[in-house]
Amino acid sequence: MTIPTSPFTDEHQQLRASVRRFVEGELAPHADEWEADGWFADWVFPRLGELGYLGLSMPTEYGGQGADYWATVVFGEEIVRCRSGSLPMAVAAHTDMALPPVLKFGTEEQKQAYLVPALRGERIACIGITEPEAGSNVAGVRTSARRDGRDWIINGSKVFITNGVRGSFVTMVVRTAPPSQTPDGRPDPWSGISLFLVDTDLPGFEVAQKLDKVGMRASDTALLHLTDVRVPAEALLGIEGQGFKQIMWELQGERLIASIQSVAAAQLTFERSLAYAQEREAFGRPIARFQVQKHRLVDMATEVEACRRLLYDCVDKWNRGEYATTEIAMCKLACAQMAFRVADEAMQLHGGYGYSREFPVERSWRDARLMRIGGGTDEVQREIISKLMGL
Ligand SMILES: Cc1cc2nc3c(=O)[nH]c(=O)nc-3n(C[C@H](O)[C@H](O)[C@H](O)COP(=O)(O)OP(=O)(O)OC[C@H]3O[C@@H](n4cnc5c(N)ncnc54)[C@H](O)[C@@H]3O)c2cc1C
Known part of the structure; x- marks a missing residue:
């Protein structure tokens, strides 16, 4: 299907203006x-909730706005204008990573x-996949839960968790059983993984460290330790043992929102550079007026536009309920690389001022670098694409 030249309706444009x-x-x-400060103000989440921006594409019965996914695109494109990559990333971890599996x-x-309280901004959500010993390899998670009567006891660590210091709960990937055997007798690493909703105020749950980072500095990123954290049976999210499949679904939305923010950040960087x-x-x-700079600007604009079209094509598919894993991985790979290239070219175009803390370029450059790592690295996207291409 060909997407219209502008997929945005008058309602979307009003939302964009607001x-x-x-x-x-x-x-x-x-x-x-x-x-x-290395921290954005605590009033931000409740204020976003009050304005209805935390649940634009969520059903109204849970306090969302019931809009389509293009509304999420509008919000993602506009929030990057806050002059920081951190805040949009932290909000996206809540709205587009931790919460969709709950719905x-x-x-x-x-x-x-x-x-319901998360859409009001009263409870802040984190997505807990990465561990000190398992990042790209999600099936390698060691955080485990064992049954104790009706309860589960969770032990392990999670690292690089966005909103991990301020968060109220974590949508967490946990191993609940050892890998089962495939029909040909090999261990199936994707089996035995489950999702849990883990409250951060439970005994044994510890924010061990607020991590210091190159960019995205206003967002809190944490190392979390869980020691005998007791959760009730009701904390299991979805079907026991189906967590790998469930988190792979989550990662599609995570990669889309990362692509939205990458393209929007690059567009802004281009506008500033011009x-x-x-x-x-x-x-x-x-x-x-120098030809080399004209060409630099033309290349930046061309790359942004090309990625935007790939992105909008993926968004159109997602909005219609298609599960376009290959295209989304391609989109994440292309948009993340483009965002950093554009930020780097912008720094070059700004000369010494680009490297100075007085201009926004250096922050965009530091923030954009994360996009090639978070939500699955460039290499992981290439692995997914090559497998799906049958290579
Ligand atoms: C600021 C920030 C915020 C983050 N927020 C969150 C969050 O909220 N929740 C969360 O769960 N995680 C989060 N992450 C973690 C992020 O998703 C991981 O860092 C990322 O998935 C990579 O995992 P890793 O760091 O363990 O790297 P590793 O998996 O150790 O990879 C190291 C290198 O090896 C490469 N590599 C790995 N496997 C392969 C392969 N099969 N083929 C080729 N190369 C390979 C990688 O591409 C990379 O270059 C965040 C990270 C950062 C920096």
């Missing part, structure tokens, strides 16, 4: 302070206890 007003008026003025796999009780090139003079003329 989000932009909010982002530029209420978030952007604090970006520098939050970056320096898709959760019981009615779980939706009431977790989804304005700077027209203003900054060298050898008696604006640097935009």
Whole structure:
């Protein structure tokens, strides 16, 4: 199916105008302070909840806005204008990574206890996949849960968890049984994994460290330790033993939102670079008049546009309920690489000022670098694509 030239309706455009007003008026003025503090203000999540922005594409019965996925695209494109990559990433970890599995796999009780307050911004969600010994290899998770009567006892560690310091609960990948055997007698590493909703205030749950990072500095990223954390049977999310399949579904949405933010950040970086090139003079003329800089700007704009089209094609499929794993992996790979290339070219175009803390380029460059790592590295996307291509 060919997507229309603009997939956005008048309603989407009104939403875009409202989000932009909010982002530029209420978030952007604090970006520098939050970056320096290594923490964005606690009022942000409840304020986003109050405005209805945490559940744009979630059903109204749980406090969402009931809009289609293009509304999520609009929000993702606009929130990057807050002059920080951290805050959009942290919000996306909540809205587009930790919460969709609660909606898709959760019981009615779980939706009431977790989804409803999370959409109001009262409870903050984290997604807990990565461990000190298992990142790219999700099937290698060692955090385990064993039964004790009706309860489960969880032990293990999770690392690089976005919102991990401020979070109220974690949608967590946990091993509940050793791998079973495949029909040809080999261990099936994807079996025996389950998802849990784990409250962060339970005894034995410890935020062991707030991690220091190159970029995304206003977002809290944590190392979490779980020592004999007792959760009730009701904490199991979805079907026991089906967690690998469930988290692979989650990762499709995670890669899409990462792609949305990558393209939007690159678009903004391009716009800033164009304005700077027209203003900054060298050898008696604006640097935009040098052919090499014109070509640099043209390449940046072309790359952003190409990725946007790939992204919108994936969004269209996702919005219609298609499970386009290959295209989404290609999109994540292309958009992440493009976002960092554009940020790097922007730094070059800005010269010394690009490397200075006074201009936003250096933050965009640091923040963009994460996109090639988080949500599955470039190499992991290539592995997925090559497998699905039968290579
Ligand atoms: C700021 C930040 C926020 C994050 N937020 C979250 C979060 O909220 N929740 C969460 O669960 N995780 C989060 N992560 C973790 C992130 O998803 C992982 O860092 C990422 O998946 C890579 O895992 P790893 O760091 O263990 O690297 P490793 O898996 O150890 O990989 C190291 C290198 O080996 C390569 N490699 C691995 N396997 C293969 C292979 N089969 N073929 C070729 N190369 C391979 C990788 O591409 C990489 O280059 C976050 C990370 C950061 C930095």
